[in-house]
Amino acid sequence: MDIQWYPGHMTKAKRQMQEDMKLIDLIIELVDARVPRSSRNPDIDQLGKQKSRLILLNKSDMADERQNQMWLEYFKKQGFYALLADSRNKTTLRSIQPLVAEACKEKLERDARRGIKNRPIRAMVAGIPNVGKSTFINSYAGRACAKTGNRPGVTKGKQWIRLGKGLELLDTPGILWPKFDDPEVGERLAMIGSVRDEILNTEELSLKLIAFLMEAYPGILEGRYALKEEGAPLEILRQIAESRKCLVRGSELSYEKAAGILMDDFRSGKLGRITLEQAPEAQ
Ligand code: GDP
Numbered sequence: 001m002d003i004q005w006y007p008g009h010m011t012k013a014k015r016q017m018q019e020d021m022k023l024i025d026l027i028i029e030l031v032d033a034r035v036p037r038s039s040r041n042p043d044i045d046q047l048g049k050q051k052s053r054l055i056l057l058n059k060s061d062m063a064d065e066r067q068n069q070m071w072l073e074y075f076k077k078q079g080f081y082a083l084l085a086d087s088r089n090k091t092t093l094r095s096i097q098p099l100v101a102e103a104c105k106e107k108l109e110r111d112a113r114r115g116i117k118n119r120p121i122r123a124m125v126a127g128i129p130n131v132g133k134s135t136f137i138n139s140y141a142g143r144a145c146a147k148t149g150n151r152p153g154v155t156k157g158k159q160w161i162r163l164g165k166g167l168e169l170l171d172t173p174g175i176l177w178p179k180f181d182d183p184e185v186g187e188r189l190a191m192i193g194s195v196r197d198e199i200l201n202t203e204e205l206s207l208k209l210i211a212f213l214m215e216a217y218p219g220i221l222e223g224r225y226a227l228k229e230e231g232a233p234l235e236i237l238r239q240i241a242e243s244r245k246c247l248v249r250g251s252e253l254s255y256e257k258a259a260g261i262l263m264d265d266f267r268s269g270k271l272g273r274i275t276l277e278q279a280p281e282a283q
Contacts, residue, residue, distance in 0.1 A: 009177065010177040013175045013176065013177050014043070014047075014177070016174070016175070017044075017047055017126070017174045017175075017176070018047060020124055020170065020174050021047055021048060021051065023122055023124075023158065023170065024051065024122045024123060024124045024170065025051060025052060025104070025107045025121050025122050025123065026051060026052040026053070026054065026100070026103055026104060026107070026121060026122070026123040026124075027044070027048045027051050027052070027053050027054070027123070027124060027126055027174075028054050028056055028100075028123055028124070028125045028126070028136075029044060029053060029054070029055050029056065029126050029127060030056045030058045030087075030125060030126070030127035030131045030132055030133055030136060031055060031056070031057055031058065031127065031131065032057075032058060032059050032131050032132075032192060032194070033057040033058060033059050033060040033062070033063035033067075033068055033071065033084065033275065034059060034062055034063045034192055034274065034275050034276055034277075035188045035189065035191075035192055035275075035276050035277050036057060036071045036075075036277060036279070037277045038178070038179075038182075038184065038185040038188040038189055038276075038277060039127070039128055039131055039178075039189070039192075039194070040128075040176075040179075041128060041176040041177060041178065041179055042179070043176070044126065044176060048126075052081075052103040052104065052106060052107055053080050053081065053103070054080070054081040054082070054083065054096075054099055054100065054103050055075045055080045055081070055082040055083070056082075056083050056085045056096070056136070057071055057072065057075075057082065057083065057084045057085065058085050058086070058087050058127075058131055058132040058136065059086065059087075059131075059132060060084040060085060060086060061086040061088075061089070061269075061273075062269045062273060062274075063273055063274070063275045064273050064274055064275040065273060067275035067278065067279060068084050068275070070278075070279035071275075071279045072084060073279070074279045074280055081099050081102065081103050083095060083096055083099055085136070087132045087135040087136040087139050087140075088135055088139065089139075090139045090140075090142075093136075093139055093140050096140065100123070100167065104121040104166075104167065107121055108121070108166075118166075120166050120167060120168050121166055121167050121168070122160065122168050122169075122170065123163075123167065123168070123169050123170070124169070124170040124173065124174055125137055125169070125170070125173040125174065126173060126174035126175075126176055127173065127174075127175075127176055128175070128176045128177065128178045128189075128194070129175060129178075129194065130193075130194040131194070133173035133175075134173065137161075137169070137171065137173060140163075140169075141161040141163055141169055141171075158170060158172075159171040159172070178194075178195075186200065187200065187205070187208065188276055188277065190205055191205060191208070191209055191263070191266070191267075191276060192267060192276070193263075193267040202256065202259045202260055202263055203237075203255055203256055203259040205259070205263065206237060206258070206259035206262045206263055207233040207234060207237060207259075208233075209262065209263070209266060210233040210236050210237060210262070211233045212276065213271070213274070214233070214236070216274075216278075217272070217274060220271055220272060220274075221236060221240075221271075224265065224270070224271060225239065225240045225243045225244065226243050227239045227240070227243065234255075237255050237258050237259060237262070238253060238255065238258075240258040240261065240262060241253040241254060241255055241257065241258035244257075244258060244261055246258045246261065
């Protein structure tokens with residue numbers, strides 16, 4: 001959450017990922033289901049091109065159900081194993097097991113063809129900060145948290161969590177860096193609260209969110225804030241300030257406070273299940 005991305009950090013994260021790639025067979029890539037495009041870093045395609053990949057659309061409990069299905073289809077069409085998840089809820093993670101097994105099967109078959117036997121499949125979790133990697137590892141592997149420790153052939157310092165017969169998970173997730181060169185990426189990650197607020201002005205951000213919601217989820221703001229009139233985003237923000245009695249100096253409306261309330265409501269799911277990025281139309 002608090003990682004500020006300077007070029008040095010990105011280089012370091014990338015180098016770490018390259019190192020970890022040598023140790024694993026399967027990447028469990030976490031993306032945020034509310035922003036499946038902006039929370040991904042396509043560099044992973046290159047870094048992990050020899051690896052099996054399972055894309056987990058995490059925080060799907062906060063995203064639009066229809067969009068969830070469309071994104072799921074989209075990733076499957078791209079040739080990935082994909083799954084919707086709410087990592088805070090262990091039962092939703094049960095359906096990951098068969099997919100992991102399926103993704104690993106290819107690898108085992110390949111091993112068998114090469115005469116390699118009884119080698120455990122090794123997996124790692126990867127994703128940008130705040131996407132839910134630690135939560136996922138704790139939920140998925142929490143009970144099985146007996147560390148396998150350092151063994152011959154295992155890079156010193158790396159800890160593996162045994163997840164069952166023949167499957168081990170690296171206990172530290174791979175950190176991917178967001179694609180900040182696209183300004184929309186920074187904006188959307190700020191909207192979901194995954195980069196610090198100071199980077200982007202809350203009021204501006206809230207106006208963009210209002211414009212998006214008016215277009216994609218009509219009625220949602222009117223319902224929550226009991227708005228009376230339609231108008232441009234700034235007018236809507238003014239009405240939110242009015243209905244929530246956001247005042248400064250006694251009687252002046254505070255747009256800043258209203259923007260803060262709106263962003264908090266969105267980030268905590270009080271506005272409902274919302275996806276900020278639409279899935280590309282299924283081809
Ligand atoms: P990391 O930086 O990728 O390791 O992310 P964390 O595991 O620290 O999670 C960041 C925040 O997202 C925490 O407040 C979690 O409780 C929350 N979180 C993680 N997974 C989910 C999920 O599937 N649904 C919801 N609603 N919140 C989640």
